[in-house]
Amino acid sequence: MLGAMAEIHITLPDGSQRSLPEASTATDLAMSIGRGLAKAAVAAEVNGAEVDLGTPLADGETVAIITGSSDEGRHVLRHSTSHVMAQAVTQLFPGAKFSIGPAIADGFYYDFELPDHKTFTEDDLVAVEARMREIIAADQPFVRSEMSIDDALQLFADQPYKCEIIERVRALGDVVADPDDDEVALDAGEVATGGTVSVYRNTPEFVDMCRGPHVPSTGRLGVFKLMKVAGAYWRGNEKGPMLQRIYGTAWESKAALDEHLHRLEEAEKRDHRKLAVELDLLSFPQELGGGLAVWHPKGGIVRRQMEDYSRHRHETGGYQFVFTPHLANGKLFETSGHLQWYKDGMYPPMEMDNGTYYMKPMNCPMHCLIFRSRQRSYRELPLRLFELGTVYRYERAGTLHGLMRIRGFTQDDSHIYCTEEQLQDEIASLLDFVLSVLRAFGFTEFTANLSTRDPKKSVGSDEIWDKATDALREGLHRHGLPYKIKAGDAAFYGPKIDIDVKDAIGRSWQLSTIQCDFNLPERFDLEYVGADNARHQPIMLHRALFGSIERFMGVLIEHFAGAFPAWLAPVQVRILPVASAHEEYAHSTAAVLRASGFRVDVVDANDQLGKRIRAAKIEKLPYVLVVGDDDVAAKTFGVNPRGGEVERGVPVDVFAARLAEEVAAGTVLA
RNA sequence: GCCCAGAUAGCUCAGUCGGUAGAGCAUUUCACUCGUAAUGAAAAGGUCGAGAGUUCGAUUCUCUCUCUGGGCUCCA
Numbered sequence: 001m002l003g004a005m006a007e008i009h010i011t012l013p014d015g016s017q018r019s020l021p022e023a024s025t026a027t028d029l030a031m032s033i034g035r036g037l038a039k040a041a042v043a044a045e046v047n048g049a050e051v052d053l054g055t056p057l058a059d060g061e062t063v064a065i066i067t068g069s070s071d072e073g074r075h076v077l078r079h080s081t082s083h084v085m086a087q088a089v090t091q092l093f094p095g096a097k098f099s100i101g102p103a104i105a106d107g108f109y110y111d112f113e114l115p116d117h118k119t120f121t122e123d124d125l126v127a128v129e130a131r132m133r134e135i136i137a138a139d140q141p142f143v144r145s146e147m148s149i150d151d152a153l154q155l156f157a158d159q160p161y162k163c164e165i166i167e168r169v170r171a172l173g174d175v176v177a178d179p180d181d182d183e184v185a186l187d188a189g190e191v192a193t194g195g196t197v198s199v200y201r202n203t204p205e206f207v208d209m210c211r212g213p214h215v216p217s218t219g220r221l222g223v224f225k226l227m228k229v230a231g232a233y234w235r236g237n238e239k240g241p242m243l244q245r246i247y248g249t250a251w252e253s254k255a256a257l258d259e260h261l262h263r264l265e266e267a268e269k270r271d272h273r274k275l276a277v278e279l280d281l282l283s284f285p286q287e288l289g290g291g292l293a294v295w296h297p298k299g300g301i302v303r304r305q306m307e308d309y310s311r312h313r314h315e316t317g318g319y320q321f322v323f324t325p326h327l328a329n330g331k332l333f334e335t336s337g338h339l340q341w342y343k344d345g346m347y348p349p350m351e352m353d354n355g356t357y358y359m360k361p362m363n364c365p366m367h368c369l370i371f372r373s374r375q376r377s378y379r380e381l382p383l384r385l386f387e388l389g390t391v392y393r394y395e396r397a398g399t400l401h402g403l404m405r406i407r408g409f410t411q412d413d414s415h416i417y418c419t420e421e422q423l424q425d426e427i428a429s430l431l432d433f434v435l436s437v438l439r440a441f442g443f444t445e446f447t448a449n450l451s452t453r454d455p456k457k458s459v460g461s462d463e464i465w466d467k468a469t470d471a472l473r474e475g476l477h478r479h480g481l482p483y484k485i486k487a488g489d490a491a492f493y494g495p496k497i498d499i500d501v502k503d504a505i506g507r508s509w510q511l512s513t514i515q516c517d518f519n520l521p522e523r524f525d526l527e528y529v530g531a532d533n534a535r536h537q538p539i540m541l542h543r544a545l546f547g548s549i550e551r552f553m554g555v556l557i558e559h560f561a562g563a564f565p566a567w568l569a570p571v572q573v574r575i576l577p578v579a580s581a582h583e584e585y586a587h588s589t590a591a592v593l594r595a596s597g598f599r600v601d602v603v604d605a606n607d608q609l610g611k612r613i614r615a616a617k618i619e620k621l622p623y624v625l626v627v628g629d630d631d632v633a634a635k636t637f638g639v640n641p642r643g644g645e646v647e648r649g650v651p652v653d654v655f656a657a658r659l660a661e662e663v664a665a666g667t668v669l670a
Numbered sequence: 671g672c673c674c675a676g677a678u679a680g681c682u683c684a685g686u687c688g689g690u691a692g693a694g695c696a697u698u699u700c701a702c703u704c705g706u707a708a709u710g711a712a713a714a715g716g717u718c719g720a721g722a723g724u725u726c727g728a729u730u731c732u733c734u735c736u737c738u739g740g741g742c743u744c745c746a
Contacts, residue, residue, distance in 0.1 A: 121674095229674065229675090230742070231740095231742055232741070238742080242672060245742080247740095284738090345744090395745075398671065398673095493746090579703040612706095614706095617707055624706080628704095629705090638706070
């Protein structure tokens, strides 16, 4: 049978043997070890000499697969580095228990539990790094072996977390059959399959259960840096033990590491919390309580521009504006179900003579009341209600994060009531609308997530779920939006699309959401009279475009690094008189520009010109205009644009016309 | 909510082995009036996040709380 086929025997760097069909290549070898390694492979080393992956292998050769700077190569590198870290930690902290240590974007982590629940200090990280360098210098081979589940349990007898993983492998059986299924593999502790467990050993003292692959030896690792310690729940279970997680980053070269660290620095410079203070946009006064912001005048201008633009678009987009109060009798939230399901996320009740009141966590119940305020006809549908509605949610303390996760915020919230027949078109036009508005704010790249039904917890018929999900999917196809399906991730009341935007440095932010809701129309007993003169239940769509004004502001700050385009900038133009003699001209031309609707200020000549220019640059103003003797005589400006070349002698009206054009072009008014 | 680390002037930070604090920038005033990224001088500015405990004495040590940062979990 198979035995009839000629075989060759290859020695791997760890000393183990592998049999392959005759004429196999290095790629075939990598495939036989694991698809992960195959993807990572860039070349092979045969008897010490580098060869192409397609080179046929001969019997008796020693072959190492070389991984490169591809994503897969880095994955192997990072995962191997995490093993070395675990080895260093267990050597430096005898009795340390370790759980899992996967590669992640840009790096790796490993979770530990130290004896007596000790925690890692900064100094500990330095010591661990030093020991890791020793291990790397020692160039220890990673030796793979397989063993039965029972043998593995014995080997890891003093490692309770490993034992739990091994037991889980036993329980899962062939569910972990695909070693490239990261989700399952990570869940099961990245181990092998088929009733056996694979382990990698690189010193007599250190062995870790792992499905691999690894670099041939520790000397093949690149450069790494331990970044931080954090707490993490074992298996992500909030009720489970809290482990110590060490995060590290690892790259194939020092240049790649430096580039990564540089990217982190750049991202830090854009941090909206830092820029919000520097640019005097808004603040989070301690006296106010966590997660609550006040908007300063300059932030207020940006916000007003955002809101005005949003209102303009909604007005022309067929929406009707409504206003609703910030708090409501608890009965409303009983009807909507919020009190039943989300009480923990709401601010606590206010007991009043005539009932219990709550801050509203959402606007939808109130919009439903508006829909229900009188009998509705199918001729009114789709009915699109829009509100810049401020809501309050008691987000858990540890989750607050600047403007991105906040307790009081304003949604650009719409609820659309339509018939089943209108659903498809409504979703398609909604997507048009959403993308068009986002483009006006300088975003050009979008991706989407489609969250589908979790049959275990959902309301509404199969038919309506299918119909709505198809409508969402069809809408995404029509726009050619790349999307991922998040199976079972929908809320219980209906499927949804979330839209992510990519910012100027390539980070993704989830902003817009379009959600179908089959629940609230039922709970609020919403109906309309159809053409058939019978009563029907409308379908409800929830839709936020910015998501929240606060969060959107945070994303805009980071996207533009605080350098807002002219139409959004709090101060568009600053005029600097060279000397006191030019102040009168500066103020009078400022008044002219203001009369044209521009936001202009003047800083008199109490400081040197260079200093005032520097201040304006730090404020990231779009235009600095310098006026001196020549300008007063010729009615001109010296124009110093943000990020551009200085231009002397620009006539006042020419500058005004240019700026007007720039501001108008900033907003794509549909 | 959980783990870890923090909180000193508007901002960035130093400092006090327990005896109520200092710099730079910013602010105010004075001088300088300058053509494209930091002129000089002076002044003012702090219950050292809040409360309690230990102590003759606490910004410093201990505890609790609040807020912040990094994660975990959560995000209707």
